[in-house]
Ligand code: AMP
Ligand code: FE
């Protein structure tokens with residue numbers, strides 16, 4: 001394998017299996033067309049797109065890791081935990097993801113009721129239809145609000161109704177970050193903190209304190225490269241990753257039409273995630289699973 005220094009990867013991508021607009025196959029094709037050597041599909045709370053993505057990745061000879069993005073809470077703050085290179089058929093892990101999607105299914109009608117209460121005639125059935133009964137979330141509600149011509153764009157739907165703190169925002173009944181990290185480890189994977197600098201509130205002890213406490217719970221990596229991170233933030237996150245001996249990950253978090261101006265592999269134009277990060281993650285994980293073949297939660 002030619003590990004040229006300029007080889008790139010994208011380790012944060014969404015498909016129609018959650019709230020992206022491209023099918024898993026289209027995501028892989030776009031990553032390949034953008035020149036990526038490696039990728040991971042990280043749909044919210046589901047691995048339903050993986051088999052299709054892997055088939056396409058094999059055809060196009062782009063390297064792929066299994067992936068997922070789990071919404072969790074830590075010290076009352078919502079955090080997103082990325083899981084990589086785990087066994088997508090691990091039974092307890094699949095059961096956990098099923099449970100998380102069930103919680104999503106229960107949350108949709110509650111948000112819809114809030115919208116109805118403020119006079120918006122939206123129906124849950126349409127939201128589930130748009131989500132194709134996969135991993136429904138606020139972006140699918142936003143699309144229905146656009147369809148009903150109540151909002152011009154999905155962004156407007158978040159800004160007016162669905163975003164954190166807006167009238168129809170409903171806190172999710174999420175699992176703890178500790179549970180998410182342990183479950184990823186038990187399925188043989190690596191856990192990374194997604195977009196650490198993109199938060200609606202400030203955790204106690206600031207970013208460094210949050211990372212330190214997640215490290216104690218077994219966190220393996222930090223998402224350093226993300227379109228929401230300015231150069232200064234990336235530098236700070238690299239420093240924190242080195243300080244806490246964490247691996248680094250990165251990706252565009254592209255949702256297709258749901259993230260205008262963000263391209264796979266390139267983010268807003270200046271994203272460059274070295275393929276070396278993909279390689280380091282895979283090597284570390286495979287070395288650890290050889291060291292403990294009975295896969296179980298690793299000590300923090
Ligand atoms: P949910 O998983 O239902 O809580 O929805 C979260 C998803 O909605 C995120 O993964 C983003 O894709 C999108 N999202 C969250 N907040 C915003 C926002 N303020 N503006 C646009 N999209 C957002
Ligand atoms: Fe999303």
Ligand code: FE
Pocket residue numbers: 069080194195
């Ligand atoms: Fe996220």
Ligand code: ZN
Pocket residue numbers: 012014042069253
């Ligand atoms: Zn994401």
